[in-house]
Amino acid sequence: MAAEKREMEERIAEAKRFFDTYKKEIGKSIREDRKVIIVDFNDLSSFSHQLAEEVISGPEEILQILESALDDLGLIKNARVRFINIPGAQKSKIGHIRSKHLNKFILIEGIVRQASDVRPQVVNAKFECPTCGTIISVLQIEKKFREPSRCSCGRRGQFTLKTKEMVDAQRLVIEESPESLSGGEQPRRLNVFLQEDLVEPKMEEKTTPGSRVEVIGVLKEVSLFHCKQVLFQPDLT
Ligand SMILES: [Zn+2]
Numbered sequence: 001m002a003a004e005k006r007e008m009e010e011r012i013a014e015a016k017r018f019f020d021t022y023k024k025e026i027g028k029s030i031r032e033d034r035k036v037i038i039v040d041f042n043d044l045s046s047f048s049h050q051l052a053e054e055v056i057s058g059p060e061e062i063l064q065i066l067e068s069a070l071d072d073l074g075l076i077k078n079a080r081v082r083f084i085n086i087p088g089a090q091k092s093k094i095g096h097i098r099s100k101h102l103n104k105f106i107l108i109e110g111i112v113r114q115a116s117d118v119r120p121q122v123v124n125a126k127f128e129c130p131t132c133g134t135i136i137s138v139l140q141i142e143k144k145f146r147e148p149s150r151c152s153c154g155r156r157g158q159f160t161l162k163t164k165e166m167v168d169a170q171r172l173v174i175e176e177s178p179e180s181l182s183g184g185e186q187p188r189r190l191n192v193f194l195q196e197d198l199v200e201p202k203m204e205e206k207t208t209p210g211s212r213v214e215v216i217g218v219l220k221e222v223s224l225f226h227c228k229q230v231l232f233q234p235d236l237t
Helices: 002-020 023-029 040-046 049-057 061-075 199-209
Strands: 037-040 080-084 107-117 119-128 133-141 160-175 189-195 212-221 225-231
Touching: 002 023, 002 040, 002 049, 037 040, 037 049, 040 049, 040 080, 049 107, 061 080, 061 225, 080 133, 080 189, 080 225, 107 189, 160 199, 189 212, 199 225
Parallel strands: 037 080, 189 225
Antiparallel strands: 107 160, 107 212, 119 133, 119 160, 160 189, 212 225
């Protein structure tokens, strides 16, 4: 446990050193009163190959580390890190999504077919284990409210709900674009879950049905995608 904690602290320290090289971007966000730092994947990759690899293989953990580093630097509270220019190899067609993509950072392109209203939604619920006191966070992105299935101490079920974090959230349905399909292939669809800065009015205007988008995020289930960045493509028509 102590070794794990030390390792985590080292990674946060490395992330802080990375952000020391990112002062210009951070300054820009502060001046614009934004909580979002856009990180070019290539910049992170040239700073630390290992951190960049981890963004691809375990994005949720590393995003938390990067955001904690920004918190610790005292420059932006509750910052969000959004990536651009992730490697082309991370691009997948919706129809090619498989279990190997689960919990990885991938890029999907397509056309927005449905967009729900933006609504406040519980996104993160914290539970306490009555046996050992461990706090367990459960990401809430499905319709059904989820509880932890088990604790690292072995306990199963009946955890105590401590807090619920509410943020603005939206669901999109994205469909493969016709020109990406070969003859006779049916376009596949993917549910995309967006939250916080990604559903601000300026963004919402661009994710209306019919818009072409590229989304970067984490695949949570074979048909459910937790979006971490939306990029806009010029309309090809
Ligand atoms: Zn426990």
